[in-house]
Amino acid sequence: MRGALISGMLAVFLPTLAACAATDGKPRPDATREPVYLGAEPVGLGGDLYGFAVRMRAPRDAADIDAYVTCIVAGYALQKDAGFARKLRTNVKEEGGVWIADAVYSISPALPSGLRTIDAEVAVSDCAENGIPTA
Known part of the structure; x- marks a missing residue:
């Protein structure tokens, strides 16, 4: 027994x-939880620099908020008739269940130098395939 x-x-x-x-x-x-995309606020910082305050609820992991930021930036770059963006920094915090990414990117019509660049058209296409909003 x-x-x-x-x-x-x-x-x-x-x-x-x-x-x-x-x-x-x-x-x-x-993995069964679906993120909730709460929108973003782009702010021009001067020249080709833009800040983004991106909010979401229930990310499955840090990659979800990073993907959402990328999609928002890519969509914004296309709205500005620029095809590329380069990540300068992203700070993420959580407040009351809402994740907030404070990101700064340079946006340009030509491919910028650096390793963390985004081809806006390719990124927007990837975002559409993955159901992530770009605005």
Whole structure:
């Protein structure tokens, strides 16, 4: 009887322990949860620099907010008749369940130098395929 009790307890707790081990004790992202896109506020900072305050609720992970920022920036670049953007920085914080990305990008008609560049037309197409708004 004791063996059956221990076996039963192991059957209940081992999957939980395995899940923690697989994620180094961090909670797993909820793959079934859908992000809620709350919009963005672009602000011209002078010259080719633009700031963006992008808000969303329920991102599955940090990649969701980053993808949303990319889509917003790409859509804005096309509105400005510029085909490219370059990421300068992004700061992310969470307030009351709403994630806010404060991002700064340069937007230009020609491909800027740097590693973190966005081809706006390609990005907007990717955003449409993934159901992420660009405005």
